[in-house]
Amino acid sequence: MKIIAMTNKKGGVGKTTTALSTAAYLGQSGFSVLAIDMDAQGNFSQASGAKRDEAGTFDFLRDTPPENCIQKMPKYDLLAADSRLSRAEKEFDQFGREHLLENALKRLKGYDYVILDTAPAMNVLTLNALTAADAVVVCCQTDSFSLSGLDDLMGNIALAKQYYNPKLSVAGILLTRYNTQTKISEQATALFQAKAKEFETRVFSTAIRENVAIKDSQMRQTDIFSHSPTCHAAEDYAAFTKELYVVLGGDKKKWPKSSPKQNSESSPRISIHRQPQPQTRKHTIRRR
Numbered sequence: 001m002k003i004i005a006m007t008n009k010k011g012g013v014g015k016t017t018t019a020l021s022t023a024a025y026l027g028q029s030g031f032s033v034l035a036i037d038m039d040a041q042g043n044f045s046q047a048s049g050a051k052r053d054e055a056g057t058f059d060f061l062r063d064t065p066p067e068n069c070i071q072k073m074p075k076y077d078l079l080a081a082d083s084r085l086s087r088a089e090k091e092f093d094q095f096g097r098e099h100l101l102e103n104a105l106k107r108l109k110g111y112d113y114v115i116l117d118t119a120p121a122m123n124v125l126t127l128n129a130l131t132a133a134d135a136v137v138v139c140c141q142t143d144s145f146s147l148s149g150l151d152d153l154m155g156n157i158a159l160a161k162q163y164y165n166p167k168l169s170v171a172g173i174l175l176t177r178y179n180t181q182t183k184i185s186e187q188a189t190a191l192f193q194a195k196a197k198e199f200e201t202r203v204f205s206t207a208i209r210e211n212v213a214i215k216d217s218q219m220r221q222t223d224i225f226s227h228s229p230t231c232h233a234a235e236d237y238a239a240f241t242k243e244l245y246v247v248l249g250g251d252k253k254k255w256p257k258s259s260p261k262q263n264s265e266s267s268p269r270i271s272i273h274r275q276p277q278p279q280t281r282k283h284t285i286r287r288r
């Protein structure tokens with residue numbers, strides 16, 4: 001069971017969208033997935049069309065049997081957030097409170113992946129996510145605020161690793177809402193790559209393009225692959241999920257054969273290539 005947290009203290013950078021798309025793609029590819037909404041905003045739960053007023057993350061953290069808290073969604077199982085999570089700081093005030101999720105997850109068996117969506121804050125729920133996770137994906141928009149916030153965030157992750165979770169690794173930085181029309185995105189990518197090197201991690205070679213279909217799918221409470229399987233964002237999230245699978249030690253050859261075809265010649269996904277690519281590939285940015 002691999003536990004992956006999508007994180008950044010900065011808001012609106014695509015954590016929830018990434019968590020949802022990754023969980024959905026792993027699920028539809030044949031893996032057994034549990035998604036956990038660790039954000040009191042409950043955006044993941046809402047976008048999944050989860051039932052309200054049912055037991056969920058809050059109860060799971062309080063030792064309620066998992067089978068009483070988990071909702072079955074078509075592609076993944078879900079521990080949903082509700083408004084009680086906003087009281088987490090007060091409710092979970094006992095000694096060792098950073099380990100509640102880690103301990104609760106020990107009761108689970110049979111999942112290949114657990115995907116954690118976190119809040120835009122280093123609160124007790126995010127600390128629980130970092131304490132339980134094997135790896136974090138740092139979601140960033142290619143702007144200067146995301147870049148300047150990285151030092152602080154990476155410092156927090158290093159402290160979580162030191163004090164709570166020695167096995168924690170940074171799987172990489174995922175560039176989201178990528179704008180192919182501007183030179184700035186390309187220049188910012190080089191700066192993110194330099195930062196990633198400094199922190200001994202990587203920028204994922206897949207960047208997620210800005211795509212209005214994402215908002216549509218969330219309004220309709222479905223994932224991007226069910227909503228619009230050939231759109232840019234679906235292609236990018238499929239490619240990212242496969243890349244993440246390999247980064248976390250998965251064997252490329254063992255990716256389930258039932259995985260739907262996502263690539264189309266007409267709309268190549270964004271790749272941050274190590275080698276220069278032919279001029280004809282319009283949506284290609286290069287690793288410097």
Ligand SMILES: Nc1ncnc2c1ncn2[C@@H]1O[C@H](COP(=O)(O)OP(=O)(O)OP(=O)(O)O)[C@@H](O)[C@H]1O
Nearest residue numbers: 011012013014015016017120177209210211214215
């Ligand atoms: N690739 C994309 N293209 C277009 N819109 C996107 C894309 N990714 C995310 N969005 C939109 O950007 C907004 C923020 O995304 P999201 O909620 O995933 O970010 P977040 O980091 O989880 O935010 P928060 O910090 O508030 O939890 C949402 O309205 C979402 O629909």
Ligand SMILES: [Mg+2]
Nearest residue numbers: 015016039043
């Ligand atoms: Mg979110």
